Amino acid sequence: MNYTFSNRIASLQPSIIREILKASSGQNVIPFSAGNPAPETFPIEAIRTFTQSILEQDPVTALQYGITEGYVPLREALQQHLEQNFNTGKPSDQLFIVSGAQQGIELACKVLCNEGDTIICESPSFIGSLNSFRASGAKLAGVPMETDGMDIDKLEHALQTEPNVKMIYVIPSFQNPTGVTTSLEKRQAIYALAKKYGVMILEDNPYGELRFKGEDVPTIKSMDEDGLVIYVGSFSKILSAGLRVGFVQAPHEVVEKMVVAKQGEDVHTAMLPQILAHRFMTEYDYAGHINLIRDVYLRKAALMMDKLQEHLGDAATYTRPDGGLFLWCDLPAHVPMVDYAKTAAAQGVAVVPGNAFLVNEQDPCNAIRLNFSTPSDEQIVKGVEILGQVLRNSFS
Helix, strand or coil: CCCCCCHHHHCCCCCHHHHHHHHCCCCCCEECCCCCCCHHHCCHHHHHHHHHHHHHHCHHHHHCCCCCCCCHHHHHHHHHHHHHHHCCCCCCEEEEEECCHHHHHHHHHHHHCCCCCEEEEEECCCHHHHHHHHHCCCEEEEEEEECCEECHHHHHHHHHHCCCEEEEEECCCCCCCCCCCCCHHHHHHHHHHHHHHCCEEEEECCCCCCECCCCCCCCCHHHCCCCCEEEEEECCCCCCCCCCCEEEEEEHHHHHHHHHHHHCCCCCCCHHHHHHHHHHHHHCCHHHHHHHHHHHHHHHHHHHHHHHHHHCHHHCEECCCCECCEEEEECCCCCCHHHHHHHHHHCCEECEEHHHHCCCCCCCCCEEEEECCCCCHHHHHHHHHHHHHHHHHHCC
16 A cells, blocks of 8 residues: 655654654663653652542543533633733633643644744744644744844844744743743743734743742733733643643633634543642642752752763853753764764763754754753763763764
8 A cells, every 4th residue: 555645744754852762761771852850740649649539529520521621620720820820811811721732832833824824933942843833834934042032133034034924932931942041021022023013922831830040030921912922831840741731821712713623633631630630739739849849950950060060061061941841052063963862872871962953953953952850860960971971982
């Protein structure tokens, strides 16, 4: 049988990250390539207790179909939480539950973009979103990242010159993959440009509660007086990635279309994880749990940066994130990143070459993304030492 795939899918390639993860899933591999939350932050006993209670007290609700918009008590709790902690949610907005933030991103693209329309993205950016956009048939336009977010002049140039721009996609807090936080001034500038040129902003904020240093920066959604921002969040980094519970807050008219699109994908997000998320928000020490995660990541990030200085020294420069899960490490220009990643993997350390996150993967890049949340402290110490040895012994 000769298979003919759709135009939207035929040119897509497997995620480099997922392929590296498959190749580096052995017990002896140090997983700097992952993007998983630290296992020690999972509230396992609470999840076990809540699950038992739910199945004893209200099994039918947990096991039956639900409405596409999501479990009402969870939506109400989230609405209150976002208003109190992120100052989001105008009367014209609506919130609904999705099967992980990734689905919210995909649905936003599906309802706003036709094939050939342009989505402006930070470059580098989250590969999962980039692949969703590519699968939709959208054209991607990358805007380089600076130490405090997108290059604003180049963003405006893209808005002026790219055809049919429908959306600006940003991860303003502790960006994946760079760890960069967009400054307040640049957030305001991004919003002003979106308003000026009549395009939507897709604000992806899965790490927003994971700040372990510095002061919070207002979300772009909190500035939204014109119905321009689709705000996407998730329980993946604060409760459990495997439960696949995310949410979208956006103008009512946009949400209505996203809900219809979701009905064609999975009908609704699984009920038991939604009820678990609600119990977690309302019956658990939510604030205490967030503080625990922050303490873990503060320690792990500091440890990784200390070891990078010790073992790579001036040969590498790297971001110093104030939160999130990642840092971005630039190595000397002569080092071929894919070869470096393969050599490191052969030595038992999995990293992701930076070109995987570029809008155009063929563009030059001499960076790797490093994740500090997944590996243990011992793995961080050993893994960074190996990265230094690989650099000195194979690419000096």
